[in-house]
Amino acid sequence: MRRWSKHSRLSPDDRAAILALPYTQKTFGKDGYLVREGQEVTDCALLLRGFAYRQKVLRDGSRQIICFHIPTEFVDLQNALLGIADDSVQSANRTEAALIPRSALMELATARPAIRIAMWIDTLLDASIFREWVVNVGRRDSRSRIAHLLCELGTRLKTMGNGAEDGHFEFPLTQEQLADATGLTSVHTNRTLQGLRRDGLIHLNSGSLRILDWEGLCEAGDFDELYLHQRIPVVA
Amino acid sequence: MRRWSKHSRLSPDDRAAILALPYTQKTFGKDGYLVREGQEVTDCALLLRGFAYRQKVLRDGSRQIICFHIPTEFVDLQNALLGIADDSVQSANRTEAALIPRSALMELATARPAIRIAMWIDTLLDASIFREWVVNVGRRDSRSRIAHLLCELGTRLKTMGNGAEDGHFEFPLTQEQLADATGLTSVHTNRTLQGLRRDGLIHLNSGSLRILDWEGLCEAGDFDELYLHQRIPVVA
DNA sequence: CGTTAATTTGAGACCATTCAATTTCGGTGG
């Protein structure tokens, strides 16, 4: 509700219906599967704590991370209507999620227009992030890629209130995960991060990220937050 | 309707409602804008003839193409609910499209559940393609990237009946467009295409593509069509 | 049939990779 109220107007009845949803809470260890590629989607996970990543594995064994998920996000509305998941979602660190049966969620969508639209918008916001990632890995050099990724995560975390206002966040991602998200090797990611540190843009270590020069990082990452659609005109 | 009936069951009333939609038909020259980044979305284009591409332009002037659209596809359901487009869609060659007012489309979605779900599924299918493209430009080498892209387009065209069964398609894309779609330069795209030709996988020239060795091309492109969700279980 | 767009070719430079090897960090058990 914290997330949806940013772009949708929910009535008290809507809120009550959401709170009435059946769910089971579950804890995942590092790299635990919230969604598994090739499997039928039976329930959707609402991420409560920790980070998750969406990835595909290639034939040669390498992998590409397609996006990160942060708390308050539904982790697989994407495949809910398509039936079979075409990618996997795994926890980046120790996470907690509420598993909601797909059928219950779909019934709620049918019954309540405002919620249905909120869900649709959520999937479109995900899609918008996928698109920006195509641009990021396709046309930016390593420095820009990583700067852009950090800008995106910083902005999303700030918006959802998961980080202090001073640009300091809990940040459990490893350099190898950052590498697989930017299409680089972990070795080169390491060197690139050192460059960002040397230039006084960020401070990153042991599970925490501090953005020292927000403007400089946006500049380095060619970051324009339009695609995150922070201000969606509320429909109806 | 040709597209939607692949994944949704539409009643005669649904079909009638679709056919009753107001629209204006319009022709676009090469690189004409169907959607312009930063602008409010007032209507959605249904592509009738020709190819279109979705792209973002970076600060340094380079661009990344995010996906291609083929006839029968709605070109901007993606941004319809988000209000402001975060990317542009332009015609790859001479195209024709039916422009449908956003409001009329949204009213139809509100009134008719089956159509609403078909539209939602369409946006999710787009998103699935975006995800695969992140993988493509992020983790595959030039040969695989281009082979994969050709496999995708071939499959999508075949599914919609836009190409003969023998792997021969109308293919109006330039090598520069292929380059911007795969995150390569046009020079390297040219050399890579020569490699695919030399190996007897494809025959490509003057606006037409023939896939000579479908299996070999899929192999080269690490192509698995799961992400295109050709068989979606029809809901309800 | 002239003009512009698109494709093709060549050679050198560079960004990122590969492959190890080393150091640091976080957690665990004695």
Next chain:
DNA sequence: CCACCGAAATTGAATGGTCTCAAATTAACG
């Protein structure tokens, strides 16, 4: 509390895939 361990981060040097920058050739179009 310290020794130990595996995971993560860091460093170095050589290789290589792709880019850059022209320039030449071919195809498309009015």
